[in-house]
Amino acid sequence: MKERIRWLAMHGVVRALSSLLARRGDPRGRLIADPNVRANPIAFTDELRERGPIVRCRAVYITVDHEVANDLLRSDDFRVIAMGSNLPRPLKWVARHTNTGLLHPLEPPSMLSVEPPEHTRYRKLVSSVFTTRAVGALRDRVEDTANTLLDDIGDNAAVVDVVQRYCSQLPVTVIGDILGVPDSARLRILEFGELAGPSLDIGLSWPQYRRVYRGIEGFNSWLGDHLRQLRRNPGDDLMSQLIQASDAGAHLNDAELQATAGLMLAAGFETTVNLLGNGIRMLLDAPEHLATLAARPELWPNAVEEILRLESPVQLSARMAGKDTDIAGTLIRRGEVVIIYLAGANRDPAVFDDPHRFDIERGNANKHLSFSGGRHFCLGAALARAEGEVGLRTFFDRYPDARLAGTGSRRDTRVLRGWQSLPVQLGSAHPVRL
Numbered sequence: 290m291k292e293r294i295r296w297l298a299m300h301g302v303v304r305a306l307s308s309l310l311a312r313r314g315d316p317r318g319r320l321i322a323d324p325n326v327r328a329n330p331i332a333f334t335d336e337l338r339e340r341g342p343i344v345r346c347r348a349v350y351i352t353v354d355h356e357v358a359n360d361l362l363r364s365d366d367f368r369v370i371a372m373g374s375n376l377p378r379p380l381k382w383v384a385r386h387t388n389t390g391l392l393h394p395l396e397p398p399s400m401l402s403v404e405p406p407e408h409t410r411y412r413k414l415v416s417s418v419f420t421t422r423a424v425g426a427l428r429d430r431v432e433d434t435a436n437t438l439l440d441d442i443g444d445n446a447a448v449v450d451v452v453q454r455y456c457s458q459l460p461v462t463v464i465g466d467i468l469g470v471p472d473s474a475r476l477r478i479l480e481f482g483e484l485a486g487p488s489l490d491i492g493l494s495w496p497q498y499r500r501v502y503r504g505i506e507g508f509n510s511w512l513g514d515h516l517r518q519l520r521r522n523p524g525d526d527l528m529s530q531l532i533q534a535s536d537a538g539a540h541l542n543d544a545e546l547q548a549t550a551g552l553m554l555a556a557g558f559e560t561t562v563n564l565l566g567n568g569i570r571m572l573l574d575a576p577e578h579l580a581t582l583a584a585r586p587e588l589w590p591n592a593v594e595e596i597l598r599l600e601s602p603v604q605l606s607a608r609m610a611g612k613d614t615d616i617a618g619t620l621i622r623r624g625e626v627v628i629i630y631l632a633g634a635n636r637d638p639a640v641f642d643d644p645h646r647f648d649i650e651r652g653n654a655n656k657h658l659s660f661s662g663g664r665h666f667c668l669g670a671a672l673a674r675a676e677g678e679v680g681l682r683t684f685f686d687r688y689p690d691a692r693l694a695g696t697g698s699r700r701d702t703r704v705l706r707g708w709q710s711l712p713v714q715l716g717s718a719h720p721v722r723l
């Protein structure tokens with residue numbers, strides 16, 4: 290009963306209101322409740338762009354303007370928002386009194402929902418172990434993992450769901466290796482992730498909400514046990530180092546440490562799966578680019594930037610004004626929220642010529658905002674880029690004749706955008722291992 294009341298406060302009311310507002314054409318209502326917007330976000334962001342750099346909706350603003358989005362992400366006058374913190378006062382009261390204490394990626398102490406000084410403390414701790422050098426050393430491991438997964442799939446003329454067999458497996462294996470997650474736990478973690486995927490969305494239905502919470506509950510309980518075990522028996526993995534660094538200096542309490550470690554792990558596999566799936570799909574649809582990449586493999590890093598730009602795995606973020614601020618001629622009052630549509634900013638014609646064109650040689654593809662910006666810039670961006678580049682190149686080197694074998698289906702998420710399944714006829718494998 291308590292759970293249902295919490296759902297009503299956090300999601301149910303917003304969901305009902307959004308359906309109503311969507312029918313009246315309110316963009317925020319449509320973003321949450323209109324299935325066409327999820328099916329075709331590009332048409333929606335183009336429509337918003339026609340209405341100016343910052344669009345006023347019921348209770349919030351939305352921007353798809355690259356300059357505004359970039360400024361907001363870097364501004365000290367805007368802060369990240371903890372889920373539920375901008376609800377009307379009575380709903381906030383209910384949410385507070387029905388809090389289950391479960392760690393959620395959008396609630397404190399998650400790094401995504403706090404600002405300095407806490408944010409600086411958590412981020413410093415992660416950066417102390419997740420260094421550029423440590424990530425640079427992972428490239429070979431990414432390649433080995435990709436090859437092992439493809440060896441398992443084998444020289445296979447059959448149709449394979451590449452999301453299930455490859456795109457979802459590569460990131461969880463890599464981040465699992467880095468963080469010292471035993472092989473035996475990976476399947477369970479993927480299952481938790483599958484359930485909790487929509488946890489970044491608002492306006493969830495009751496069944497969705499139940500599934501998300503089952504996923505988060507399972508993940509938290511597993512992670513708590515895992516951290517306790519590593520504390521007793523540290524390994525040479527980054528999670529053990531994170532615990533030691535916390536004990537030695539940063540002094541995160543148990544909840545802070547678990548939220549930080551959990552976010553690293555979950556962000557490590559929930560997002561990159563979408564980069565790989567989106568990339569495979571886009572390249573299968575553009576054989577001319579595959580031919581260019583086969584002839585000029587040095588273009589792979591730029592191709593990955595272009596894939597990130599056009600199909601942002603994280604579509605949106607949001608910030609709340611800490612004080613009255615003028616943005617592009619609009620006064621945003623303290624406490625008001627701006628939805629930053631990263632995927633829309635990535636197609637701003639003021640920055641990207643012919644923005645909807647897939648161009649692996651685009652000179653400024655890396656100006657996308659898919660990894661956000663400012664204080665909350667993605668901590669895993671270097672790893673995600675390496676996984677995207679190595680993961681896609683290894684796949685297409687092995688299966689140059691791969692082709693789509695069905696339409697596939699999208700994940701049932703709004704903030705995260707990617708494929709749930711993608712059937713591909715692999716063709717015969719070309720041996721690439723010496």
Ligand code: HEM
Pocket residue numbers: 369400401402412464552553554556557558560561564601602603606607659660661662664665666667668669670672673
């Ligand atoms: C293609 C893959 C990825 C994408 C598109 C992505 C995107 C993002 C975005 C947009 C944010 C910031 C959200 C905001 O500003 O509100 C973020 C934050 C974060 N990401 Fe990633 N991410 C990816 C992969 C990864 C990986 C592989 C890891 C970990 C190994 C990771 C760890 C994090 C962490 C810890 C944060 C929080 C940073 C902070 O709040 O200071 N991400 N990511």
